[in-house]
Amino acid sequence: MSDRLSINHYSIRQWRLPELVEGCQKNGIKSIGVWRDKINAVGLEKARQLLQESGIAVSSLCRGGFFPYSSDQERTNTIADNQRAVDEAAALGSPLLVLVCGGMASAGLDCSREMVREGIAGLTPYAQARGVKLGIEPLHPMFIANRSVIATLEQANALADHFPADTVGVVIDAYHVWWDPNLYREIARAGSRIFAVHVSDWLVPPPDFLNGRGLMGDGCIEFGKFITAVNGAGYKGPIEVEIFNEQLWSLPGDEALSLIKKRFAEFVH
C-alpha cells in the first residue's frame, strides 16, 4: 500500500519543490502532486528537469478550473489560463490536471454550473491532443459560493459523462465527499473514470474549514471503507495526501513528511 502514497505539495507547503523532491527520495516515496505556483517559483523547465532526474512521478498538477465568469474578459483569461495549465501538465509529465471548477458567478448557481460544463467542453480537445486527463474534483458544499459549484460526486460523474471517458474523469477527495449518503453508489459508478484519490481527515470540529484539515487518524473519516470502495471500483493509482493545515505547515518539512508517512501506513488501507 505504501507504494501508493503520493505527497501533494500543499501538504508540505513550507518546502520548495527541490526540497520536496529530495525529501520524497530519502523516504522512498514514488510520486507527488504538484501545484502551479510551486512549479512557477522554480521555473517550468527547471522543475521538469528536476522531476525527470529524480525518478519521482507526478501524480497530478493542481489546478485548472475556475470556469464561471462575470465578464467576457474573465472568460477569455480563464480559457487561456486553463490551456497554460494543460501545457504545464504535459511538460511535467503529469497525466492529470485537477479541476477545481470555480464558485458562483454573478449570473447565479445554475448559470455557473452551465459555465463549468462549457469550460470543460472547450478544454477537453486541447487536453486530449496533449495527452493530459482532466479530473473534476467535487469540493465540499461549504465551498460552493467561492470555489466550486460542483459539490457532489454524483454531480461530477454526471458532468464527466458528457465527455470522452479517456480524458475527463473525477478526483475523489475524502475530505470533500465523506459525508455524502450517495458516496458509495457514486464511487462504484465512477469506475474507470476515477483519475485520482485524495485523503485528509475531518477534524471535529474543524479549526478552520479551508486550512484546518487533519492528518489521517485525527478526525472521523472512515478510511478503510473509503479505500476499499475506490479499490473495488477498479482504481489502482496513487493515493495522494493533500492536507491543508496551519499546524502541519509550521513544522520542519522532514517532520511533516514523516508524520504523513506514518499516518498513511496506519490508517489508509
Added chain:
Amino acid sequence: MSDRLSINHYSIRQWRLPELVEGCQKNGIKSIGVWRDKINAVGLEKARQLLQESGIAVSSLCRGGFFPYSSDQERTNTIADNQRAVDEAAALGSPLLVLVCGGMASAGLDCSREMVREGIAGLTPYAQARGVKLGIEPLHPMFIANRSVIATLEQANALADHFPADTVGVVIDAYHVWWDPNLYREIARAGSRIFAVHVSDWLVPPPDFLNGRGLMGDGCIEFGKFITAVNGAGYKGPIEVEIFNEQLWSLPGDEALSLIKKRFAEFVH
C-alpha cells in the same frame, strides 16, 4: 407575504421570550419559532400563558433529535428528552417539533444514520398521540460530524417516507440546502411533507459557519427561486427567519427585529 414572516427566537437571542413576544406584537408579526432553553428560562407554564394571551402563534419548537448514541444510558436519556420536547411542543400549542438529528456516534456514519431512523420510529407514536408533528431538518454537510448525519433533503425525504405523512415531514432551511444540485427535485418531492421553511443567507465567505449566517440580501442565496419552489410544492405556512449571527445578536433587539422585517419584505418572495 409579510403575514408569513415568523421570527425564530435565536435570530434575536439577546431577548428573553417576553421581550420577543412584545416586539412581535408591536411589529404586527404573527408567529414565532421558539427554543426550549428560552422557554425553560421563563418556565413552561408561564411561557404558555404569555403566548396564549399574546395571540402570537408558535410556528415551531426547536429542537428535538440528537439520536445517535454511544451507550445505552445515552440512548435512554435521549428518548426521555425527546418525549419531553414533544410534551413541551404540545403544551405550547406548537404544531411542530424540529428535529436536528444528531452527529456521528462512535459506531460510525451508517450506524448513526440507522440510530436516527430508530429514534424517529420510537418517537413517532408518542408525537402522533399528542398532535405534534416531527420535522426532520437536513443540516449543511459541514455539520455532519457533530450535529446532523442527515445532510440533504433527499436523505430527509427518504427518511420521512418510512413514517406516517401526517406526523413526520421535513424542515427546509435555505442556509443548509441551497447548494444542493438536487434541491428543486426534492422540494417538489417533499410536497405536503414540508412542515416548515427557514431562511437566512450564506455570506461569502461565512465569517463563522455556525454563527455567521447572514441577513437575507447580504449573501448569495437565490431566495426568489427558493420561495417559488416551496410555494409550488404546496407549502402555505410561515417562513421562519433563523439567523445565527454574532453581529445581529449584539444589536438592541428592536433594531435586529426591524432589520429582519425589512430584509424579509425586500428579499423573501
